[in-house]
Amino acid sequence: MIVITHLKWVFPYIGWYAETAYCHTPFGYPGIMVLWYSLFIGMPLLCGALFAISSVPIGIRSLRDKQFPPKGFKVYKPTKIVTGWRAKVKSLGYTFGGLLFVVIAIWGYFQVDSMPNEPEAFDYSICESALLGHPLFESF
Numbered sequence: 001m002i003v004i005t006h007l008k009w010v011f012p013y014i015g016w017y018a019e020t021a022y023c024h025t026p027f028g029y030p031g032i033m034v035l036w037y038s039l040f041i042g043m044p045l046l047c048g049a050l051f052a053i054s055s056v057p058i059g060i061r062s063l064r065d066k067q068f069p070p071k072g073f074k075v076y077k078p079t080k081i082v083t084g085w086r087a088k089v090k091s092l093g094y095t096f097g098g099l100l101f102v103v104i105a106i107w108g109y110f111q112v113d114s115m116p117n118e119p120e121a122f123d124y125s126i127c128e129s130a131l132l133g134h135p136l137f138e139s140f
């Protein structure tokens with residue numbers, strides 16, 4: 001279901017917005033800047049949040065139990081329980097792995113300024129019919 005909705009609505013909308021980003025001003029900001037900030041900062045932070053939601057509780061429980069996987073954790077196949085420094089390294093990886101995405105977002109923040117803000121040869125007549133060519137409106 002998710003694949004169908006993304007193929008039918010999400011990806012066409014993203015493509016349409018990317019083509020006509022210069023025509024939009026969401027929340028009073030230039031559309032192209034919203035596109036760059038969401039790509040270089042928003043996406044890594046979203047991925048980091050999703051990663052952290054699923055892995056941080058496991059890492060904290062493993063640190064508390066001093067073993068990996070933590071006590072009571074369900075596994076799909078017989079798994080050797082790791083203890084000692086190896087368990088601590090794995091647990092810290094699960095706990096702080098989301099910070100990698102934060103580092104990528106910080107790097108992206110400094111890259112946004114080097115992205116093009118104004119098109120060199122952009123036909124602004126596209127902006128007049130931008131709403132009419134919206135893929136969500138064409139599918140109904």
